[in-house]
Amino acid sequence: MQELHFAMPIMSLTAIISAGVMTLNWFMYQSADGVKQWMYSMQLMALTCLLLIGISYQPEIITFIALTSLFASFYFFVNGTEKFFRLAHSYRLWVVIGVIYFALSSWFSFVDSNRAMRYIASYSLVSVAMGLSIRSLMICAPSQHQRTNLSRWGFLVSCLCVFAVLSIHLLTLDAQPKTVVLTSLNTAQVLVIAATVCLPIILCVAFSLLCGAQQLEKMAVLAQKNKQASLLKGRFLTMLSHELRTPLNAIVGHADMLKRIPREPQKHAQLCDVISEAALSLSDLANQVLLQAKGEQVSSQLQPTNLAEQAHSVHELLLPLAKNKDLDFKLRIDERLSELYFLTDKESLPLVLKNLVSNAIKYTDYGEVILSASLHEQQVKEDYTLQVVRFSVSDTGVGLSKNALDYIFEPFASSQFEHNISNSAGFGLSLSKQLVENLGGELEVSSELSKGTVFTFDLVLSSCDAPVSQLGEEKMKSPEQLASNRILIVEDNLLNQEVLKHYLQDTKMQCEYVRTLKDASGYIADKQFDVILLDMHLPDGHGLEWWQSLQSQFEPAQAPTVIALTGDADEQAQQRYLQQGIAYCLEKPVSGSTLLSVLEHVGTAQTTQINPLQLLDEALIHRLNQQFDSHFLNTKLMYLADTFDYEFAQLQGLADIQAIDQLEVKLQTLTQECIEMGLKALAQALEETKQAVQAKQVIDWRALHHYAKQNALALQNYQKQFTA
Template identity: 30%
Template structure:
């Protein structure tokens, strides 16, 4: 508790000492003087609440001192008690009270009366101080309310009429405060929102809520519609509401929602386009690869075999470009997954190295491979994606190196328990990368120089794919380079050490495939080249084949004839493969309802393959495929030996 300051003024020191001894306690701080002039200075410098002043003093009597105190705004509120030994006549009491005193104490002082009076005035002084503080706070609050950027109003809980509202209402809504006083707050809301606004206020009153927040649309004086946020509190049958104009935020939110919807629509359009593009590009490539494989089984001279090799190389190159574009799209769409299995990292690295060695030998480039002995043989890796990373980095290095060497190094950087940090380095003595292009080479369709694609070829997607794959694998891809001296690309990643997996029998694409005897196959394929290729492959397996070019014809044929299995493309005119499969599974009776269906899909997205299974297809075979892969799936579904 803050002590109350009391001033004692008496020309005799012994009287001061007696009063101090009488009044001494913890909640009082006493100041004393025998000089009226010094008393004025103390009162001016110190926040004095009560003054006990002797009436008779030589320099200046008590009446004169009190008149001076009351004439000064800084000291006029001091509670003055006269202490006197003169007559108790009424005229003296009237004179004292007239100068501003609140009471008298008569000498000789009665200790009990003196303590009681001083105590009551201490309480009065405290109350006055509290009132002054609250008045100051109220004035400050009034100033804040008046100048608030928000509308602040008090509303009668019974009638919902406005008791008071600040001037900001005119700035935000165009109404004068005086015009709305006594009007219903509900009328500020637009007509469609009034019922809900009234209901919300009713809930606040019913539940006696100290805080509630809600949003509605209000109509301004000039008929504009604005969104407002109301923060309300209920107390003593009055609702206090702070109303903010949130129209800009709402507009921004609506723009964000619209932008999100547009982005999702664009994403869906892009995915649909890429799915169609995948089908349209992979389907003819499948035909080229399939026809090439069929041609190799015929009698050919050396020149024809050479042309077939060129055709094979061209089709695989085209497939590589298609896969690059689709991989980038899948990564950006978040539909690209990393699948780790126990794999022999030495085999993965050496297979990439051996595959590209002929290219290095052709160009007289020294091609080097170093694998540190500390590198564990078996790791949990996505071998397909690691192969893709190394293939891109090494292909790039060989493409841009005209003389010197390309070196692949695999080393261990760190080891902790069953985890190991591996660094794959691809170093070359090629053309290098200018310093100002180092940051952009990982961007899609970007290359080190503007004429690089003209001189060396390529889509400019390889490094983008490598960068994104590295990040998906939780690794890091860095590059250091000097123009004209070569480059070093480093891919580092943590892997889990694995045990040696069980060996699977090797697949041979050129093995002799057993015929299917007495099997009828219905093929749905709209591409003529693929029709020819599938027909030739199936007839070589002694299969009876019927060919149609859309899903509607599949249904018609199945209505009139029985088949052992259906091979069906997913993208076809009139009725696609998904629709046809669903119709078979729903509309037909057994055993036709359960006929095995293999989707021959050029789909690149996992969700498209899942959609094929969801539609009722038993297996999905992605184009382009090898004949033995189709033979395997057919044998499994037909339950015959392959």
């Protein structure tokens, strides 16, 4: 046992070097599990060796501290190993081991100083630690990478080496130490000393090999995933190209037929319907691809929705696809749904149903496709009722294998890439699953080869009252009644200009068409317009920036209403437009009915527009200017106008999540601020909104936000007379 006396100083040096190497490993592989614990283990091992060198100064205290450091070292050794191999750590076992070990160490250090028993206790501790580490190695999942397996074998060998060297020391243990000269040691003892000195380095090398091999394995897995993703994307692009060409072919072909077929109004109408449907399919496909490419979730805007109507619209839209394949497309709707309205995202649900149904038609050659919606449960809360609505789409198509079910919801995945997809309007199930999760449900699938597939999802929805028409009870204006309105169309694409001319020709509106922002500025300087149809992306600038630079030139009553024509499918971009003074956003392609409906709404608002002074409490504003500095009030007004965007976005967010109490408090706070600033009309509107919220009526937050901006602008313009 005397060889330890000679080995300890050199072993201390190797332990310190190993601790430094493990510290570097931790800096290199911080994301790897267990590396920090291994670093602590090597550092404590170096501390133990240094303490044992100075054992002659205060043997009892130094010995006990060294034994405590040894326990901590091998505790972190095992803890790091279990973390590295992702196994549960047994804290109770180590509590038992610690109690026994410290009881023996304390007794044989302070009461009955027995060197041999202290070594036996330490040997038992190290043996248990090596055994637990080898156990973790053996029960971990095998790796498919050769380097990882080799590093694990190296770790096993290092643990066995530690156990073997300490066992040799145990066998040669002397109860009473004897003075031995270095030259008297035989070859076997020298070899034992050399092995003892190398123990810290052996463990350090094993740890380093494990960390490096794991890093290489992660890189190999990542490279494999990237390769697979690249392959899937390539196949997806091929599929997408086919889907794009199919509706384009329909548009070109039917347009050619329109030119060749004699003037038959009914036949021409049918051909135009096909062209319109194909164009809308292209638009939907473009939106889906953009959302999928961005990898972002579509934010839900809760609106009163009749689910039966949405299911019927999907059925009518895709029924021609089923008829072309001689399929029986059935619609089964719970009768109770026809009379009910629910708060949900009006855009996402039809997109999900359309994707599921189009996929069902695509992969079904004979038989039937069934779209069903039914009420399943009712949950009554304190002040509202929740309903569980189940949707399902079933078919008698080719079905899915068990392997296909594992990856069918992965992005860019398809069960049959080679299958003809020309009759499908969707491009995958990944987006459908994402949208369903956004709505609070989970898309599930069950399938059997050659028998068919069933997609099912449940939505927990809050029932609500039927929506009130945004235009109120006032009668809509006919196109002829819009003849007095003056409109400026800023659109650089001549084909789009022709489409807009066609939509507006029956309205007899006074229209001016320009292709650049520079020309638009010239027209606005010379003439007054009621409405501006503004393309957002123009050759000489962005439409939003141009309008922001012009807004301050108009009085509230004279400012034209700006309607954005945008191809941005990004909802955040559209929200930014609305917050910066754009009244409406029309997403391309724009339908004639939608455009006329918006123009009628604008015309109604303009004909009933009141004097800006009627929006303000003039007496209060005069008193404020007498009490405070006018520049201070101007700054406060600017701040108030800027915070309206945030405040109304927060109001709509609270309404969407049905946080009624917080919504009422927020409305009350805003109402009080408006009263204090002299915005009497807006304060009245906010008070009426609060009452409508309490009555569970549907609120047009966008219109209220626009009205608030008009009030703030009227107050800013009125305040200018006090600073002139």
